[in-house]
Amino acid sequence: MSGMLRTISPIDGAVVVERPYAAQAELDAMLDRARAAQAEWRTRPVAERAEVLGRAVDAFVAERERIAREITLQMGRPVTQAPGEVAGFEERARFMIDIAADALADVAVPNPKPGFNRFIRREPLGTVLVVAPWNYPYLTAVNSIVPALMAGNAVLLKPSSQTPLTAERMADAFAAAGLPEGLFQYAYLDHEATDGVIRDPRVDFVAFTGSVEGGRAVQRAAAERFIGVGLELGGKxxxxxxxxxxxxxxxxxxxxxxxxxxxxxxxxxxxxxxxxxxxxxxxxxxxxxxxxxxxxxxxxxxxxxxxxxxxxxxxxxxxxxxxxxxxxxxxxxxxxxxxxxxxxxxxxxxxxxxxxxxxxxxxxxxxxxxxxxxxxxxxxxxxxxxxxxxxxxxxxxxxxxxxxxxxxxxxxxxxxxxxxxxxxxxxPALAWTGVGDSGRGCTLSPVGYEQLTRPKSYHLKTKI
The missing domain is CATH 3.40.309.10 (Aldehyde Dehydrogenase; Chain A, domain 2)
Known part of the structure; x- marks a missing residue:
């Protein structure tokens, strides 16, 4: 893949952002870094992950004025309304961080006989690809990014070509918070390259927000792989x-x-x-x-x-x-x-x-x-x-x-x-999900952690 991403402002038709698309070698390196970083991150206690991500939210909110203005320049929302997206990002992120310990806790199972210990543990999936839209680029992305990281996953974000600076601001916040390198990365991709990343065996889940046709394309790309796909699509x-x-x-x-x-x-x-x-x-x-x-x-x-x-x-x-x-x-x-x-x-x-x-x-x-x-x-x-x-x-x-x-x-x-x-x-306390062409899967609430983890059952016979 070669060429440049150019973001044209709807305000006056001016070019707001120019960035090169990621080359295949860069993508390979990103996915390898994600896998290596996730292997260590998953071993960290939930409380430690929460501390890091809480600092990231602090760093993000501290840049609210810059972030809000960039939203307006990239997609045209009135500048008096754009700060609301920063506030919404903070609300959702902090809520999902706060509930993580309970949402990710082992599921207890009654042990009717002495000498047995049985429970279900929620394990991270690996690397989560988040494909974000332009209309609410932070509010939609945060629904998957923060809980994915809290659950012990790594994240690769593909931002919309209309709002690419959103990925850079989130990366700045995670870096300022000390999130280990490789756990959150972003890539500027065209449709063909995005299709290739979805098919890559180093990607373990796809969270997509966008059009119905875009959702169908994501499902086609993932069809030959046994990975989960979360789709937040259209509405009427x-x-x-x-x-x-x-x-x-x-x-x-x-x-x-x-x-x-x-x-x-x-x-x-x-x-x-x-x-x-x-x-x-x-x-x-x-x-x-x-x-x-x-x-x-x-x-x-x-x-x-x-x-x-x-x-x-x-x-x-x-x-x-x-x-x-x-x-x-x-x-x-x-x-x-x-x-x-x-x-x-x-x-x-x-x-x-x-x-x-x-x-x-x-x-x-x-x-x-x-x-x-x-x-x-x-x-x-x-x-x-x-x-x-x-x-x-x-x-x-x-x-x-x-x-x-x-x-x-x-x-x-x-x-x-x-x-x-x-x-x-x-x-954020309620499950965000849809019916029919509005998509499949769920984000937010404790239920939102379910698609970002897999259950593992433990059946331990402690007395022989």
Whole structure:
């Protein structure tokens, strides 16, 4: 592999980063170093690993201002919002460090007869390849990197070509903390080289976050090997506003859930179903709030909606909107209301569509942009049917005053996470997982350690 990685900023089309792709000899050396370092690291007590990784989090957070600005330059999130990713990284990392001792402890087994000792031990896998996306490059990567290291593994990170500096900042933090050399490494790779690393026998697990097509490519590459693959893929996450919902509260939460990060979130809200009795008021309030966004240069503190990551992504959303309108939908926001929104650029106005149905791409296929379709429903049953009418199942949110109803409806939804009166949030204490084309496997929570370890059973006869 040869050539250069070039990161183009969506802000102004300037080149932000240039780095050479890793050569095969470099990759071989990295994987050999990882294997050697992991053999020693796995013998260290969990408490010692926790001490090192805690220092790494401290070092990372100390660079929050630099890290936040780099996020904005690389992928366009408003500079006032980018520091939240540093805070989220810290929250998840510290939580997974804090629970590691219990999550990795031996599983006790009753010993009904004297003279026997039986237990199950969780052992590290070896080297974990983490393939990270650009939209939340730290928040997604930390879900696997920190628990993988805490479990005694080595990590090789392949960052997105849109956000390569994230790998360098994490490497800086681990080096400052004194993490042994070889345990955390990163490589700039193209698709072909990534495929080759997945097939390499020195890689023992792959944690991938990205598109459905990317997930399929990862599975194909790993198909002839008996290794685990964790896939966090797409979403078309729905929300249901019941008749008893606090409308202002629901509007504030859902508008943010749709437009934060320009809608470029796997668990962002992309379709909303509202009980008919609240529908008109909800739509009116939603459009009013959407018009309050300020689209522009994300380095300007006044900006609340930045550009999408690239023009091609914005063009996809524009096409979804145009196709929906041609099929009978109504767009409630004129793009001209946002002067910065221009065809041929990644700057795209927020959009609200009504008179939509599930024959339209905008209600069925992932948009990953600042657009939402809103439909009226007549009952809980109709809402559940429509929410489940999707190949995806990452999160779903129900807005209601009735906790029992939310729990009952959640039990009928094909989704990895069910929210009540909130959305677009990851709680590190809860398992992060998906259904259908949203992927397979699990990160975060004590359950997240399971895919990064293998069980070994001990059956010891102590008296002969």
């Amino acid at each position: 996450d729905p929300a249901y506003v019941r008749a008893d919902a606090d409308l202002d509260y629901a509007l504030d939460g859902l508008v943010d859930g749709v437009y934060f990060n320009s809608g470029q979130s796997c668990c962002g809200i992309e379709r909303i179903y509202v009980h008919r009795s609240r529908y008109e008021a909800f739509v009116e309030g939603f459009v009013t709030r959407a018009r309050g966004y300020v689209l522009g240069d994300p380095l300007d503190p006044a900006t609340t909606l930045g550009p999408m990551v690239r023009t091609r992504a914005a063009d996809w959303v524009r096409k979804q909107v145009a196709d929906a309108v041609a099929a009978g939908a109504r767009s409630l926001i004129d793009e001209a209301e946002f002067p910065a929104s221009k065809t041929g650029t990644p700057y795209l106005a927020p959009q609200v569509l009504v008179d939509v149905d599930h024959s339209m791409s905008v209600m069925m296929e992932e948009s990953f942009g600042p657009v939402v379709g809103i439909m009226a429903v007549d009952s809980d049953e109709q809402a559940v049917e429509l929410m489940n009418d999707s190949p995806y199942g990452l999160t779903a949110s129900i807005w209601t005053a009735d906790e029992e109803a939310a729990e009952q409806l959640g039990g009928r939804l094909a989704t990895g996470t069910c929210f009540m009166n909130r959305c677009d949030y990851l709680d």
